[in-house]
Each structure stands twice: as C-alpha cells, then as structure tokens.
Amino acid sequence: VGSEMCIRDSLKLILSGVGGQGVLFATSVFSETALSLGYDVLGSETHGMSQRGGSVISHLKIGPYESPLVRQGTADVLLAFDEQEAYRTLSFLEQGGLCFVSSARGDFWDEGVREYLTRYGIVAHSYPADEVALSLGSPRSANLVLIGCALSEPGLPFTPEQIRETIERITPPRFREPNLKAFDAGFRRER
DSSP: OOSSGGGOSOEEEEEEEETTSOHHHHHHHHHHHHHHTTOOEEEEEEESSGGGTOEEEEEEEESSOSOSOOOTTOEEEEEESSHHHHHHHGGGEEEEEEEEEEOTTSSOOOHHHHHHHHHTTOEEEEEOHHHHHHHTTOGGGHHHHHHHHHHTSTTOSSOHHHHHHHHHHHSOHHHHHHHHHHHHHHHTOOO
16 A cells, blocks of 8 residues: 555555544544545444443445445454554454554564464554653543554555644644644654
C-alpha cells in the first residue's frame, strides 16, 4: 500500500480499545479524511460497558462496500489502544495485515501469539502512546499519538498532511493544539 488511495481503492480498519481512549474520535479522523478525499465510507461500533472502561471496537470500511462490519480475518489494519484489546481483536486481521498497539512493554505478545503473527505474516508495531501523551501533558491524546505512529510506517493510504488537516478541522478549538502535538509526536517517533 502506498501513500495514495488510488494505489488501493479499499481499506478495512479495526480500531479497538476501552471506553475513554478515544476509539470513536480516532475512527472519525480516518473516516473524515477518506470522505474529504471523495471515498465511500461505512462504519459501525460495538460497545461493551464503554463508559466504564469496557471494550469498544470500531469497524471502518473505506471503498465500495455494502455492509459496515469487518469480518474476522479480513481487516487490513488494526489499531489497538490497549494490549488486552489487541489480543481480543487480532483475529480480525487478514494474512499479511498490519497491527499498531499502544504498549509501554514493546514486544508484549506471548510466545503463541508471536508464532501466529509470523505464520500469518502480520506485521505488528507497538509504541508507548500513553506515555508519550502523558509526557505532553495530554493523556487523553494517546489515540492520536498512535495514529501518528501508524502514519510513520508504510501501509496506510493517507499522508500525514491529510490526517493532520482532518484533526485540525474536527477537533474542538480548546483541544486542537494538544491533539496536533500528540499526532506530531507519534509521527516523528524514534524508529
């Protein structure tokens, strides 16, 4: 996948986390970016006790799709804002899929899951998005740190400029500067 949607005209994303981590806002960033570029977007969310820290899973399809849910084993990309939710939603990824997880522990996967990742050619990145957001004084912006991290790797069909413009456009004014700083910190991460 290159940096332009014309290279790949469809994309299936799963975003997962727990209530309060900004899963739905992160989904809006991707969907609003795709819409601004003229692509069809379908999405759906499933909520556990999201207001009490329960699971939140967002399904997002960009391109010519007819149903909003991403089936198990078909997602191109998984963004997990929590390690446990990464384990819970990993099965949505297709063979050769791409995974980004907020984790302070680096390679946190247990041995059996590491073997699964290798067997199915899934490329998994972890990044301490929570710690970075906290260091910026904006702990609720870890979702945008992880999005920045994801954009710093090949695989998502958006440019950093396109995502940044969307964040600027859809963020309420009082959160705009911290959100942009969080995205920039994730994008400019040490590799």
